[in-house]
Amino acid sequence: MTRLNPRYRFENYVVGSANRLAVTAARAVAESPGMVYNPLFVYGGSGLGKTHLLMAIGHLAQEINPQLTVEYLTLDEFVEAFHAAIAAGQGEAYRRRYAETGLLLVDDVQFLTHRREMQAELLRLTNAVLSSGRQIILSSDRPPNEIEALDERLIQRFAGGLVIDIAGPDYETRIAILRRQAEERKATFGPEVIDTVAQLGLRSIRELIGAFNRLIAFQAVHPTPLTSAEARELLSRTLPATVRAMPPAAAAPMEPALAAAAPGGATATVEAPPAGSTPEAAAPPFELGAGMSDEFGAFLSEISSAVARQVEAWRGRVAEAVVRWEGEGYRTDRLQRLLQGEAPVDPDLVLRLYEEDIARLEALGKEMLELDTALAAHPALHDPDRLAEAEAEVARAREGLAPPPGPAPIWSLEDFAESASNRYAVRAARSVVDDPGSHYNPLVIVGASGSGKSHLLHGIGNALGKRAGLVVACLRAEDFVEDLIKAIDRDRVAWWRARYRRIGAFLLDDVHLLAGKERTQEEIFWLYNLLAEGGQQMVFTSTTPPESLEGIEPRLRTRLEAGLVVELPPPDREVREVIAARLLREKGADGDPDLAAYLASRASESVRALQGLVHRVLEAAEAERERPSAGFARQVLEGAPAAPTRRTTGNRTSGLLSPTGSLRSREKMIWDWPDAGDRLIEELR
16 A cells, blocks of 8 residues: 655645546545545546545545545555455455445556456445445546446446546646746746746646756756746757657667776785795794704704694695685685684684685575575675675575665766756756755656766766665666566566665666566556655656657656656767866876867767777777877877978988988988978979
């Protein structure tokens, strides 16, 4: 069951001509549950406020009668709870729970299509609720008789109460909604700006608020008030094609990574005894007293040699173990400490215990690989000194307590190059980090492949992850789909969902790749509602604006539009120069201050293309053993010849005499003359 969102009340529900009748009926039901309009069936397009209205009924009913039990759930949750109850042998308890609820709110009933079993269950539940005088309210994106393959008996039950629609808001209602949004967000706009947004004719309230969010974010980074013309020009780049009469941007392939992974830490090394050394040389010296006999000295020397041989024997075994286990990726700190200290009482016992811990880690690693591929690389699974921690991590993974993959640590928000062209998007990202879940939720970053979307997404994730106790899930859409497929294949969907119930922020890269993946979209929809209810921040990236996404269900698309959609343009010259300088520093080739400026001047539509230019120049410099410079880069990229060597000052000669005074060959000299002008003069002579 989903808790009632505290913000969804009648007090902040804007009433207009398109929804006045529905609100009147809803208030009547909330004030007298089970007495009027039972069942109440509300339908309307996605994003028109049906969920808000259902939850407002629940809040008002509980305020009037605190003893009243209220249950709100989506149809997906209804189905999930039913299957879980049947699997646990608690079907009757499940039916009794909802049948005895004083006020039952069921959202998204349109998904009953072709679900005969659940239609029968909902019919049984509706009959039980009506017969006991309790209230049931349902919502859908279409009237009951238009829900495909819906049981005729259900249609009759719904028609026996009140079936009422919510239409799109008219001009006056849109103005009222925008003014209330501005008041709640403490944003000041001129009447002409609000009028501009209201006249756009957007399809739903979510789209209307999403467009207004763009203006709020734009105003936050500009010192002067936004004008009506600026608002129209800003929104023209992000509005649906039907409104702005522009063709949607073509989808681009998935964005590649913007930087290579950082190198891993160096492993510890073991110093072998120097070649030709003897055990006696490695042993501590014994100094004989002046009066000590030769026999006693020989005796001590023999004992010393025997001890040295024993010490070197176990040291050799430990050194071999270090080399072996380091080669297999395990930490050897415990063995390194042995080599640096005195001999233990039983070196063989120490080695045996270490290898037993390794065997346990190998078993845990295999299990973790089955449970969660992303966590199989956890450092504790490769360190015998952290065996208890490794066992705890695997135990958490078994229970679904281990979090989903987080952001890549190589990308930070501080390293993202900001310029005038992308400042709007960067400032929006920082606002999300400063106050997650409050203003721009979700934040949708739209840009072409290679524009830096992934960098900005992971930078936001790393910044959010610095907050105490905040678990951030950050992954590609492809990985999300693959994890779900594995969970379905292993019958571990409940475990998979449990991981996401505990996150504090959800960041999904390349959401456009979910097109046509119906089951994944259903899970995203469920997760979106859960996170939105709890105020957790969500960030998505896409190569296409949400309103132009093909193959994405309207209920999910409109939710993406409900937050703030920002465009991340291709990197301009200022950004390219910062990135080029950073790449050159990372490669140790930042000696020429003009090199980064020249590389930035080259036409590059993406960071990936700029990386290609830098790598091409550096590889050519290494191959030719040249120092990377702007001139050398120009020669490599443009095929321009290197600048001619300047002639030294001095007496001008014909060049026929060599520096040693010997006569040069005139024929050879003509062809090898260093200056074409001098060569011409010499030929005329």
